[in-house]
Amino acid sequence: MPLQAFVLRIVFCLLSLSLAFTSVGARAAGGVELVVPDELRPLLLKHLGFLDRHPEGIDAAGRVALLRRARKEIGEILATEGYFSPAIEGEDGGDPTFRIVVTPGVRTTIASVQLDFSGDLTRDEGDRPARLAALREAWGLPVGQPFRQADWDAAKQRLIDALSARDYAAASIADSSAIIDPTTASAKLSVEVDSGPAFRFGPLEISGLVDYDRSLIERYRPPTPGEPYSLERLLRIQTALQNTTYFASVVVDIDRQSATPEAAPVRVQITEAKPRRVGFGFGVSSNTGYRVETSYRDAHFFNQAYNLVSGLRIEQRRQLGYADVFLPPSLDGSLDSVGVLAEHTNIAGLQTQRQSVGVVRTIPRGKIESRYALNYQHEILTPDGSLRTSRSALTANWSWTHRSVDNILDPRHGHVLNLQLGGASRALLSDRNFVRLYGRYQLFLPVVERDVLILRAEGGMTVAESRDGVPQDFLFRTGGAQTVRGYAYQSLGVKDGSAIVGGRYLAVTSAEYVHWYRGDWGVAAFVDAGNANDERKLFKMNLGYGFGPRWKSPAGPIAVDLAYGQADHRLRLQFAVAIAF
Numbered sequence: 375m376p377l378q379a380f381v382l383r384i385v386f387c388l389l390s391l392s393l394a395f396t397s398v399g400a401r402a403a404g405g406v407e408l409v410v411p412d413e414l415r416p417l418l419l420k421h422l423g424f425l426d427r428h429p430e431g432i433d434a435a436g437r438v439a440l441l442r443r444a445r446k447e448i449g450e451i452l453a454t455e456g457y458f459s460p461a462i463e464g465e466d467g468g469d470p471t472f473r474i475v476v477t478p479g480v481r482t483t484i485a486s487v488q489l490d491f492s493g494d495l496t497r498d499e500g501d502r503p504a505r506l507a508a509l510r511e512a513w514g515l516p517v518g519q520p521f522r523q524a525d526w527d528a529a530k531q532r533l534i535d536a537l538s539a540r541d542y543a544a545a546s547i548a549d550s551s552a553i554i555d556p557t558t559a560s561a562k563l564s565v566e567v568d569s570g571p572a573f574r575f576g577p578l579e580i581s582g583l584v585d586y587d588r589s590l591i592e593r594y595r596p597p598t599p600g601e602p603y604s605l606e607r608l609l610r611i612q613t614a615l616q617n618t619t620y621f622a623s624v625v626v627d628i629d630r631q632s633a634t635p636e637a638a639p640v641r642v643q644i645t646e647a648k649p650r651r652v653g654f655g656f657g658v659s660s661n662t663g664y665r666v667e668t669s670y671r672d673a674h675f676f677n678q679a680y681n682l683v684s685g686l687r688i689e690q691r692r693q694l695g696y697a698d699v700f701l702p703p704s705l706d707g708s709l710d711s712v713g714v715l716a717e718h719t720n721i722a723g724l725q726t727q728r729q730s731v732g733v734v735r736t737i738p739r740g741k742i743e744s745r746y747a748l749n750y751q752h753e754i755l756t757p758d759g760s761l762r763t764s765r766s767a768l769t770a771n772w773s774w775t776h777r778s779v780d781n782i783l784d785p786r787h788g789h790v791l792n793l794q795l796g797g798a799s800r801a802l803l804s805d806r807n808f809v810r811l812y813g814r815y816q817l818f819l820p821v822v823e824r825d826v827l828i829l830r831a832e833g834g835m836t837v838a839e840s841r842d843g844v845p846q847d848f849l850f851r852t853g854g855a856q857t858v859r860g861y862a863y864q865s866l867g868v869k870d871g872s873a874i875v876g877g878r879y880l881a882v883t884s885a886e887y888v889h890w891y892r893g894d895w896g897v898a899a900f901v902d903a904g905n906a907n908d909e910r911k912l913f914k915m916n917l918g919y920g921f922g923p924r925w926k927s928p929a930g931p932i933a934v935d936l937a938y939g940q941a942d943h944r945l946r947l948q949f950a951v952a953i954a955f
Contacts, residue, residue: 406440410476414452418476421451437464437472444474454523456482459556482521485560489513489533493569495542509536521561526552530565537569539605543638544570544630573603573628576637582644586620590679593702594618596626597640603628608640615644619673619681622647649674660948661854661863662721663690675699691863692719709736722865723758723873726846745773750803753845759871765843768803771796783930785818786826796848806843810836812880824890832857832882832904841868841878841908849876850906855950858882858904860918860939862946867906877908881915894926898933916941927951 410418422444441464452460461477489510495502514529515521530547538545549566575597580588594614597607612626623645632638653669669685684697698713710733717728732749752766772795779788794812798804812834819827834850841849851874854863868877882904890896899921907913920937934949 405471407471407473408476409473411478414455414476414478417455418448418451422447440464440472441474448474448476452476452478456521456561458482458554458559480559482554482556482559482561484515484517484519484521484563485555485558486562487513487515487517488562488564490564490566491569492548492566493542493545494572495537495569509533512536515563521552521554526563533565533567537567541572541603542569543573543603543605543628544635546570571635573630573632573635573638575599575601575603575607575628576632576634576639578642579639580642580644582646584646585649585674586646586679590620590702591615591642591644593705595705595707596642599637603638615642619671620647620649620679621645647673659689659855659950660946661950662692665689691721692717694718707738709738710734711736721863722851722867723871724846724875725756725758726753727756728753728845741776741778743775743777745771745775747771747773751845751847755846755875757870757873757875760873763842765805765845766803767798767805767845767848769796769798769845769848779818783928784926787820788818790814790816798848806838806840808836808838808844808848810834810848821887826888826890828884828886828888830882830884830886832880834880836878838878841876844876844878846876849878850880851876852880852882852904852906855933855935855948858884858902858916858918858939859900859920859935859948860902860937860944860946861916861942866904866916868908877906879908879910879913880904880906881913883915888924888931890924890926896924896926896931898922898924898935900935900937902937922949 408415408418408422441462444464445462448462449460452458457478457480459479461475461479463475463477465473465475491506491509495506512532514532515525519525530550534545534547546568547565548568549564551564553562553564555561576599578588578591578596580591583591594611596611597604601607608626608628612624615621615624615626621644625641625643627641628638629641630638649672651671653671655665655667655669657665659665665687667685667687669683671684672682673679675682679702681700681702682697683700684695686695687693694715694717696713696715698711700709700711703709712731712733714731715729717726719726719728728751730749730751732747732751734745734747737744737746748768748770750766750768752764754762754764756762774793776791777788779785779790792812792814794810797807797809799807814832815830817829819829821827836844836849838844849867851864851867852858853861853866858866865874867874882902884900884902884904886898886900888896888898899919901917901919903915903917905914905916917940918937919940920935922933922935922937925932930951932949932951934947936945937948938945
C-alpha cells in the first residue's frame, strides 16, 4: 500500500472515531436535568435514582409520569431538611432534554419546644431538680433553629442517652410530636420523657465460664450490689474483662425490665478465648538490627488463671529468652508476676551475658502506676580490648509513672513523668553497695491545628564508690533512636578498652517539632543533646539533630530519622515507634 493511501486511511479512521464519540456525547447530553439551588443539589443527587435512566430523552406521557414521581420523592427528601412546601415543575429544556425545576421555598424553623418529664426524676429530692434543669438546658433544638428530621431524631436520642447514662437505665420517650405549619414555615416540638425508676446494681449473673472460676470475674471489681446504676461503670468492667487474655468477647449489661430495679441483676455474658497461642514475628530496628522471634502464651497455666508469656527473640545485636507468669489481679487491683530471663548482647563493643529472676507488683491507680520489684541477676561482661568481669546483685526497685495525655498511642497534649529508685547491698547477695536514681519527663504541646511540640528531659545517677561490680542495667549508656539521635545505639558512655560500658551519670534533653499533614503523614525536625559518663567533672553533652517523616500506624507514630551526630561527624538513618513511655 502506498504511504499516502495509508495515511489517508488512518485519518479516515480517526475522523470516524471522533464522529462516533461526538454522537455519544450528544446523546448523553439529553435526558433529565435537575435545576435546584446549589446547597441542596448534593442531597438530591445522592437519593434520586431516576435522573440518569433516560439518556435519550422521554416522550410526553413519560414526562408526566416522571414529574409525578419527582414531586413525590423530592418532596419527601426536602421535608427531612425542613422544606415542606416546595414547588417542583417540569419544563422543556430543548429536545431531548427535560428539566425538573425545584424551588424549595421557605425553610421551617422551630417556633416552640415543650419538654415534659415523668417518673422518679420529677421527685423533689437530692440532685433531681438540678439534673432536670440541666437536661432542659442541654436540649439540642432551641427555638429559632431550622428544623431537620435528622436533628430532631438526634436531639431526642441525646436526651435519652444523657438521662439513661446514670440512675435511669429504663428511661424512654413516652411520646413526641413535631407539628409543622407550612403556611408559617414553623414547627412546634413536644417531647414527653419517662425516666422510669432509679436503678441500683444487684447480684452478678455470669454465663459462659468453662475453664475459669467465678472468682476471676470478681477480681476485676464488678459493680457491687446496692451501687447506683451507671453506664460508665458497666463499660469500665466490660473493658477490663475484654482486655484480658482470658476472654474472646464480653458483654456486660443489666436487666432493664427487672421487677426489682433497686437490685437489678448485672448480666455478664462471656466467651472464653483459646488459652494457648503460639506466635511468630520478624522486624528490624536501627538499634539492634534484624529480628525474628517466637512466643508461646498459656492463659490457663497449671490449670489456673495464671497467664504464662514466654518467648525467644533473636536479633543481630541481642538474643534473649524469657518466661513470665502473670497472676490475675488481686481484689485491690494489684497485678503480680514472676519471671526469668537469659540474654546475650553485643552492643558498642561490649558483650554481656545476663541471667535474672524476679518478682514484680504493679499497682495502677487511674493515671498513676507504681511498680515494686525484687530481682536477682548475674552477668558476665566482655569488653573488646579489656578484661572479662562478672557481677551479681539482688536489687530492690521502685518505679512511679504519671501519664496524663489525650491519646496514649498518639499524644498531642499532656505529659508523662517516670521516676525510678533502686539499689543493692553487699550484705544481701550483691557484689557492691549502690543506689540508682533516674527520672524522665516528656511534655506534649499542641501547636496550631494539628502540629505538636515534644520536649523531653532525662537524667540519672548511680551512687557508688565505683562502677565496678554494678550491673549494666543500673548504669547508663545512651545514643540511638528515641535517645540521642545521630549516634549509634548505646555508643555514648564510658570507654573501656575499645568498648563503651555504662557510667554513673546520665543527662539527655530533646526538642522535636512534628508537622502533620491532612492524612496520616507528617514530618519532624529535632535537636537532641546528651551523654553518659563516670565523672561529673568530665561530663560533656553531645549534640545530634535532624529530620524525618512520620506515619500514624495502629501502634503509634512510626519515625524514620536522618540524624547527624555532631561529636563524631556522622550521618545516620534511625527508625522506631516514636513514643516511649
